[in-house]
Amino acid sequence: MKLRMIGCSHHRSGVAVRERLAFTPDQAALALEGWRVERPSNEAVLLSTCNRVEFYVASGEDDLPPCPRLMARHLADAHHVPVEEVHSELVSLRDEEVVDHLFHVAASLDSMVLGEPQILAQVKEAYDLAQKLGVAGPMTHGCFQSALRVGRRVASETALHRCRVSIPSVAIADFARRIFERFDDKRVLVVGAGEMADETLRYLTDHGAKHITIVNRDPLRAAQLASQWKGESASFSDLLDQAVRADMIISTTGAPQTVVTLEQFREKIAPRRRQRPLFILDLAMPRDFDPRIADEIGVYLYSIDDLRLACDANRSARERELPLAERIIDEEREKFFVDARHRISAPVIARLRSGLEEPKELELDRLFNKLPELDSDARDEVRRFADRLVNKMLHAPMESLRDESKSGSPRKLLDALSRLFQLKE
Known part of the structure; x- marks a missing residue:
């Protein structure tokens, strides 16, 4: 491996x-x-x-x-x-x-x-x-x-997984709740329309959010997600204007660079908001919002790493399930390694079988030439006998390979079989 x-x-x-x-x-x-x-x-x-x-x-x-x-x-x-x-x-x-x-x-x-x-x-x-x-x-x-x-x-x-807990759920429960007591009267802007956006909307609506706007570079995807969560969609080009109206912004795009820079925020968004509180949850990687925006008045900007403490608390509550999960991993890991090691032996087994099949066919032909009076049923019975004999001869080395694969690499045994039976690549 x-x-x-x-x-x-x-x-x-x-x-x-x-x-x-x-x-x-x-x-x-x-x-x-x-x-x-x-x-x-x-x-x-x-x-x-x-x-x-x-x-x-x-x-x-x-x-x-x-x-x-x-x-x-x-x-x-x-x-x-x-x-x-x-x-x-x-x-x-x-x-x-x-x-x-x-x-x-x-x-x-x-x-x-x-x-x-x-x-x-x-x-x-x-x-x-x-x-x-x-x-x-x-x-x-x-x-x-x-x-x-x-x-x-x-x-x-x-x-x-019984209780769906994810980064968005921790963010809404542990961070957004610090800023807002309720969500039903807040304007929520979601930037991006992928799985993370969908997951976030699930928790926001569960907590009462009703006024939802989604912007995405693909307008069809934004419209579909907005329809699913009874919100509205807007053009990605209107992002800055939508940010002015929003109380909460959840950003989850896959953009390779910053979507909202500090300069854009200061020039296009902040003057029109008049220091109204703005909660920004930037779940994108790379980050969608310039992290320096967090220092602006009235802005509460959180990124993935800010969720660490809340996530650690979540881990503590779920650790009682870890032993069972670890046992499952141990079982599958052992099975994977045994199968992987056994796959290494497949070419040698194939050459070993081929090495036995060739003399078997030669000897059958020789026998049938000496016994021309044998009918087809008798010939089939003799051939089945020869096949069973070859399989019995292969059984012991194959079992040895399987046993060796359970405890480690069967490489030494494979080399020994190759030399003993003069198996060629």
């Missing part, structure tokens, strides 16, 4: 670093295609969310393992960032560590909000993109499919 992961997350990197390395879907596609050109023998998947940027790479048994330094440089070069400026923020994992980490990510045990429901879909979307581009392969397929199974099992077999 030759797996590598390099990336950063909310655990050790601040939002300023993560937003420098964050990828939109289009940027991720370009980065993956560039990697395929540079390293055509490697498989790759790029996962980029508001809390993490992680680059997963796999190579075949006969290839050199992926180079973490080269992977880090590829991430940095995609954003024209000197790798020296971000390398110390990146975590590098290998082989079993990669699998264990990905399983925890898919199960939402590595999320800022323990049990948040969005990460599983994000992992699937990252793998689907790699598969669509032809950058995924057998190793990443097995790893990511197992990770998705882990996520689904944790969601269905534990109570981590």
Whole structure:
């Protein structure tokens, strides 16, 4: 197994670093295609969310393992960032560590909000993109499919997801409530129309929000989401005017750069608001609002990292479900490694079977030539006997390989079988 992961997350990197390395879907596609050109023998998947940027790479048994330094440089070069400026923020994992980490990510045990429901879909979307581009392969397929199974099992077999808790829900309950006692009389502006926007609207409407406006670069998507939540949509070009009217702004776009600068806020928004309180929840990565806007009078601006303390409290309340989730991960991890190690033996088993099939057919032909009086039924019975004999001869080495795969790599046993039976590549 030759797996590598390099990336950063909310655990050790601040939002300023993560937003420098964050990828939109289009940027991720370009980065993956560039990697395929540079390293055509490697498989790759790029996962980029508001809390993490992680680059997963796999190579075949006969290839050199992926180079973490080269992977880090590829991430940095995609954003024209000197790798020296971000390398110390990146975590590098290998082989079993990669699998264990990905399983925890898919199960939402590595999320800022323990049990948040969005990460599983994000992992699937990252793998689907790699598969669509032809950058995924057998190793990443097995790893990511197992990770998705882990996520689904944790969601269905534990109570981590019973009460839907996500970054938007924590933000509304723990932050917006500090500014506003009620939401039914507030004007809410949602910038962006993706899953995070939809999730945020779910909690806002549950808390009474009625006056909702959605702006998005795709006007059709904005209109569809507005209709779903009984709000209205507006043109993205009207964003600054809509911000003047709003009491709350929830921003969740995938824009690669700032959507509202400090200068725009001071010149186009602040003078017309007359210091009326404005709550801004910037859930985008990179951030949509210039963080310096937080220093303006009457503005309460929160970003992903500001949710950390509230999310830690959420984690404490849910930790009693962790042992069961960890057991599920242990089961799936063991199954994945056994299957992966057993797959290594498949080519040797195929050559071993082929090596027995050829002399079997030669001996059958010789026998049938000596016994021409045998009818077709008798010949079929003899052939079945020969097949059973070959299968019985293969049974012992195959069982030995399976047993060896359960405890570790069967490489030594495979080499011994290859030499003993003179199996050729």
